[in-house]
Amino acid sequence: MVTVHDVAARSGVSIATVSRTLRVPHRVSGDTRDRVLAAIEELGYRPNRAAASLRRGRTGVIAFVVPDIENPYFASLTKGAQAASRARGYGLVVVDTTESAEVESEEIRALRSQIDGIILVSSRLPDEQLLEVAEGAVSVLINRDLGDRSPATPSVAIDETAASDAAVAHLAGLGHRRLAYVGGPAHSWSQERRARGVRDAVAARPGLTLAELADVVPTAAGGRAVADAVLGGGVTAVLAYNDLVALGLLAEWGERGVRVPEDISLVGFDNTFVAELSSPLLTSVGTDLRDAGEAAVELLLQRVEATDSDAPAAYRTLRPELVVRASTAPVRTAD
Amino acid sequence: MVTVHDVAARSGVSIATVSRTLRVPHRVSGDTRDRVLAAIEELGYRPNRAAASLRRGRTGVIAFVVPDIENPYFASLTKGAQAASRARGYGLVVVDTTESAEVESEEIRALRSQIDGIILVSSRLPDEQLLEVAEGAVSVLINRDLGDRSPATPSVAIDETAASDAAVAHLAGLGHRRLAYVGGPAHSWSQERRARGVRDAVAARPGLTLAELADVVPTAAGGRAVADAVLGGGVTAVLAYNDLVALGLLAEWGERGVRVPEDISLVGFDNTFVAELSSPLLTSVGTDLRDAGEAAVELLLQRVEATDSDAPAAYRTLRPELVVRASTAPVRTAD
DNA sequence: TTGAAAGCGCTAACAC
DNA sequence: GTGTTAGCGCTTTCAA
Numbered sequence: 001m002v003t004v005h006d007v008a009a010r011s012g013v014s015i016a017t018v019s020r021t022l023r024v025p026h027r028v029s030g031d032t033r034d035r036v037l038a039a040i041e042e043l044g045y046r047p048n049r050a051a052a053s054l055r056r057g058r059t060g061v062i063a064f065v066v067p068d069i070e071n072p073y074f075a076s077l078t079k080g081a082q083a084a085s086r087a088r089g090y091g092l093v094v095v096d097t098t099e100s101a102e103v104e105s106e107e108i109r110a111l112r113s114q115i116d117g118i119i120l121v122s123s124r125l126p127d128e129q130l131l132e133v134a135e136g137a138v139s140v141l142i143n144r145d146l147g148d149r150s151p152a153t154p155s156v157a158i159d160e161t162a163a164s165d166a167a168v169a170h171l172a173g174l175g176h177r178r179l180a181y182v183g184g185p186a187h188s189w190s191q192e193r194r195a196r197g198v199r200d201a202v203a204a205r206p207g208l209t210l211a212e213l214a215d216v217v218p219t220a221a222g223g224r225a226v227a228d229a230v231l232g233g234g235v236t237a238v239l240a241y242n243d244l245v246a247l248g249l250l251a252e253w254g255e256r257g258v259r260v261p262e263d264i265s266l267v268g269f270d271n272t273f274v275a276e277l278s279s280p281l282l283t284s285v286g287t288d289l290r291d292a293g294e295a296a297v298e299l300l301l302q303r304v305e306a307t308d309s310d311a312p313a314a315y316r317t318l319r320p321e322l323v324v325r326a327s328t329a330p331v332r333t334a335d
Numbered sequence: 336m337v338t339v340h341d342v343a344a345r346s347g348v349s350i351a352t353v354s355r356t357l358r359v360p361h362r363v364s365g366d367t368r369d370r371v372l373a374a375i376e377e378l379g380y381r382p383n384r385a386a387a388s389l390r391r392g393r394t395g396v397i398a399f400v401v402p403d404i405e406n407p408y409f410a411s412l413t414k415g416a417q418a419a420s421r422a423r424g425y426g427l428v429v430v431d432t433t434e435s436a437e438v439e440s441e442e443i444r445a446l447r448s449q450i451d452g453i454i455l456v457s458s459r460l461p462d463e464q465l466l467e468v469a470e471g472a473v474s475v476l477i478n479r480d481l482g483d484r485s486p487a488t489p490s491v492a493i494d495e496t497a498a499s500d501a502a503v504a505h506l507a508g509l510g511h512r513r514l515a516y517v518g519g520p521a522h523s524w525s526q527e528r529r530a531r532g533v534r535d536a537v538a539a540r541p542g543l544t545l546a547e548l549a550d551v552v553p554t555a556a557g558g559r560a561v562a563d564a565v566l567g568g569g570v571t572a573v574l575a576y577n578d579l580v581a582l583g584l585l586a587e588w589g590e591r592g593v594r595v596p597e598d599i600s601l602v603g604f605d606n607t608f609v610a611e612l613s614s615p616l617l618t619s620v621g622t623d624l625r626d627a628g629e630a631a632v633e634l635l636l637q638r639v640e641a642t643d644s645d646a647p648a649a650y651r652t653l654r655p656e657l658v659v660r661a662s663t664a665p666v667r668t669a670d
Numbered sequence: 671t672t673g674a675a676a677g678c679g680c681t682a683a684c685a686c
Numbered sequence: 687g688t689g690t691t692a693g694c695g696c697t698t699t700c701a702a
Contacts (some may be wrong), residue, residue, distance in 0.1 A: 001448070005696060014673045019697055029671060036658040049449040050394060051695035053385035054678045061428075063364045069429075069607065072412050082404065082431045086442070091449075093396075094429040096417045107421070111336075114426075131402075220612050247612045254614030254660075273405065277555050277582045277612060279589035326590075338679060349689045354681055386679035389694045624690060 002045040009229060011039035022047065053114075061091040062110050062300060063118045064293075065104060069096040070261040073242070073289060077121055077142065080293025082157040088301055090116075101125050117300045120144065122189065136141060140300040144189050154303065154314040156296045160190065163285045163320035164197025165204075167239050167267045170283070172205050175331040176237035176265060177229055180211040180230050182249070184218040184241035191241060194269060198239055211235055216245060222249020227256070229277055236331045243268035243275045243284055250278055250327070261329035271323050280326030337380040344372035357382065371637055381476065388449075396426040397635060398446050399451045399541045399628075400439060404431040407607040408624060409575070411478065412456055415628025423636055427449070436460050443468055452635045455479065457524065475635040477627060479524050489649040491631045495525060498620045498655035499532025500539075502574050502602045505618070505657055507540050510666040511600060515546040515565050517584065519553040519576035526576060529604060532594035533574055551580060558583020562591070571599060572664045578603035578619055585613055585662070596664035606658050615661030622653040 004015040011018070013032060021028050021036040028036070039045070053059040063272045066074040079093055085092040093115065097104040103126040108118065117138035123130055132147055133139060134153040139153040171179060180199045182193040195212070202210040211233055216222045223245035230238055230249065240246035246268035250260055255256030260266050260280055268275055295316045339350040346353070348367060351516040356371040358361050363371070387392040399416045401409040413429055420427040428450065432439040436459040444454065452473035455594040458465050466481055468474060469488040476490040506514060516533045530547070546568055551557045553633070558580035565573055565584065575581035580604035585595055593613055595601050603610055606621030630651045 001695090004697095005695085015696080016541070016673060016675095016698080017671085023697075027671075046445075046448045048695050049387035050385045050387070051678090052697075054383070054389050054680085055695080055697045057678075059385060069404070069417065070407065070410045072405065072407075073617075078429075079403075079405050079431055082429075083433070091428060091446075093426060095416075096412075096414055098418070103623075110381075111426075113381045201600050203500075244612075251612065251614035274609065274612060274681080277579075277586065277609060279586035282585070306678085336679090339681095340679085350679090351681080351689060352687085353692090355688085358681075363688075365687080383679050386694090387681075389696085390679080390681045392694075 002043045003046070003048070004045075005233045006043055007036065007039045007045050010043060011035040020290055044150040045092070058116050058304075059091075059113050059114055060089070061093055062297070062304070063093045063095060063108075064108065064121070065095045065097060065118065065123070066121045067097055067099045067104075067124060069094065072244075072274050073270050076272060076289035077293040077296075080290030081119065081270055081297050082293070083290070084297035084303075088297070090297075090301065095289045097124065099124060101129075105129060112137055116304045119296045119300055121296075135198070138300065138303045140296045140303075142296050142310055152314065154299045156292055156299065156316045156317075156318065158292065158318050160193035160225075160320075161200070163269060163322075164194055164239075165201040165286075166320065166322040167269070167285045168198060168201035168205065168208070170324065171237040171239075171265060171267065171329065172208060174237075174265065174328060177207055178209050178211070178234045178236055180213065180233075180235045180238045182223070182226060182230060182238060182240045183212060183214045183217050184216060184245070186215045186219075190269075194241065203308040216241060218242055218245055220244050220248035220251065224252040226233060226250035231258065231264075237328070238264060238268070239267045240269065242270050243272045243282060246282055246284070246327075247274060250280075250282070260327050262332070265328040265331070267322075267328060271321070275325065277328075283323065283325045283328040284318050285322040287320040292318055337378045338382070338383070339380075341378055342371065343375045343379050345378060346370040350503055352630065393451050393639075394426075396428055397426070397632070397639070398428045398430060398443075398449045398450045400430045400432060400442065400453065400458070401456045402432050402439075404429065404457060405635075407579075408605050408607050409456060410625035411607060411629040412631075415625030416632050417628075418625070419629040419632035420636075423557045423632070425632075425636065432459065434459060436464075440464060446533070447472055450660055452632045452639045454635055456631075464573050465503055473635065473638045475631045477631050487649065488633045489543075489651075491611075491634065491651045491652050491653065493622045493627065493655055494526035495655075496532040496535070498604060498657075499529055499574075500536040501657040502604070502620045503533060503536035503540065503543070503653065505659065505663065506572040506600060506602065507543060509572075509600065509663060512542055512666070513544050513546070513571055515548065515570045515573045517551055517558070517565060517573060517580055518547060518549045519551060519580070521550045523553075525604075531574065532616045551576060552637065553577055553580055555579050555583035555586065558585075559587040562587035566599075570604070572581045572663070573599060575604065576604060577605050578607045578617060581619070581662075582609060582613055585615075585617070595662050597667070600666070602665040604664060606656070607648075610658070610660065613662075618658065618660045618663040620655050620657040622655040627653055 004018045008015045121142040268284040271284040275282035275284040337355045343350045457478040537543045603619040606619040610617035610619040
């Protein structure tokens with residue numbers, strides 16, 4: 001292992017100067033800097049992070065905690081966060097909590113001392129615990145907020161109201177009047193917002209009616225399970241809690257001879273890459289999740305590196321976009 | 336921050352005993368242990384990893400390097416690795432190299448000093464560089480090997496020959512005679528093995544013929560792009576490089592009125608979760624990827640913790656399983 | 671602009 | 687079984 005001592009010896013300076021060359025280059029004369037840098041290059045020196053962390057009290061690592069890395073939604077967020085933290089010179093520890101609040105809680109506890117900050121995505125923790133974490137560490141929330149309980153906690157949110165409205169507007173524009181919303185897990189943060197958004201959007205447009213299904217498991221299997229229940233009542237267009245549920249509906253309907261979009265139109269939420277996997281392609285509304293991941297890292301690092309001055313915007317609300325694909329079409333006029 | 340000193344003071348022992356209580360509990364009397372543990376609990380003490388790392392020369396962190404975390408294949412591997420490393424008390428740094436050899440190379444270099452070991456998944460590095468990494472650090476390869484160049488490097492591989500054979504056997508059993516294989520990126524490790532496997536399996540069964548497409552982009556879009564080219568020549572069954580390509584074929588065919596499995600049967604490789612997203616469900620052959628991720632972690636940690644004795648099996652070859660779903664059916668007898 | 675030196679929190683000899 | 691002590695490699699006063 002190459003240490004500051006090796007570099008110092010090689011370049012004829014003290015170890016302090018080696019350290020300065022890397023940390024505060026402007027405090028080193030151009031000449032010395034060049035020699036030190038040359039020695040570093042020649043020896044392949046890399047500062048030992050553990051030592052630097054111990055001394056500085058900062059690790060250069062941030063944690064990104066997701067419920068399920070296999071879920072395309074979280075995978076995309078992670079991808080964005082990864083890129084952003086790399087660009088800023090930080091390491092990123094990705095933690096998959098397997099949808100368990102206990103695992104999440106335990107992992108956070110174990111992590112706390114060895115990271116500079118933590119990004120909690122769709123946290124499964126109850127408010128009190130989440131509050132504790134948020135106050136106890138530099139943190140950013142994605143898809144969750146503490147509202148009045150902790151207005152100081154930065155968060156990245158997607159404007160679900162706008163998303164719901166865009167989806168409903170699209171369907172209404174195609175002539176659909178009887179809509180159905182297949183909702184996700186009751187009490188989930190996104191579900192509450194999406195359901196409300198859809199309801200409001202429907203209410204705002206005279207002539208529309210809405211049927212609602214609640215508490216559907218937010219996976220393709222969940223969608224399949226309720227594929228039957230959604231049909232009927234003259235519904236001509238369905239909004240699904242997420243793309244996975246939409247794909248489940250699509251698949252099951254396909255097997256039962258219900259055609260999309262000829263017989264029924266379908267819109268998913270999130271616009272994840274799976275929306276481009278199906279036939280027909282799925283119309284979906286969502287934001288660029290990589291951007292969201294990046295935004296969270298930016299917000300977090302602003303905090304982490306805030307020594308003084310900075311008084312950054314603590315919230316970031318991302319606008320979703322509706323991407324129209326083949327799963328939606330004008331309502332069939334009565335034959 | 337609570338340190339060993341605080342715990343020592345609180346429990347009336349020296350800092351060495353506090354450390355021992357955690358690291359080598361059997362070298363501490365039961366009585367003392369209880370008192371120390373109580374103090375740790377009361378104070379909420381957590382050892383500072385940076386300090387421990389610096390002192391021990393081990394960080395308790397391993398790296399898991401994947402080309403693309405959004406790819407379901409890698410996501411599942413990651414999930415398994417995550418679970419295994421958590422269970423063993425290690426942290427896991429997940430690195431997404433965005434399919435770039437340069438990024439991979441640079442990240443590995445940056446990481447090297449601060450991890451105990453590294454798992455390289457489907458590395459994009461050329462042999463020489465990979466060799467350098469493998470020899471320079473405790474490492475395990477997934478989906479890649481150095482063969483004679485570095486027979487000592489542990490690796491986890493999926494038996495692609497068995498996978499190909501199972502797929503071909505399945506189709507042959509259904510009466511298909513004219514098969515096509517839609518290959519992935521030329522020179523890719525998996526592609527070479529799968530292509531050879533398919534060829535051998537076909538050759539071993541008199542009466543079968545094989546058409547091959549090469550160098551298809553291994554995504555749904557790639558599959559779509561060649562959906563047309565595959566058809567014709569009397570082909571009644573297609574094997575696709577991976578599930579994503581298969582889904583692309585499926586979607587594009589669907590839009591052109593080619594029905595699966597009525598008109599043509601389709602088998603994917605990998606058996607990722609997307610195989611359950613389509614309609615019809617995709618028949619696919621693959622191993623449990625979470626198991627593979629876990630296996631890699633086990634192999635790696637055996638090495639990391641090998642102080643003496645251990646002379647572990649350095650290779651792990653996983654057997655794939657063919658999961659028959661609705662995308663394959665008996666060949667239609669001439670109408 | 672540079673160097674000397676202290677010490678971050680912990681572990682592992684070593685001594686008792 | 688327990689305590690004392692010497693650093694791990696680095697950053698950062700403080701003095702020159």
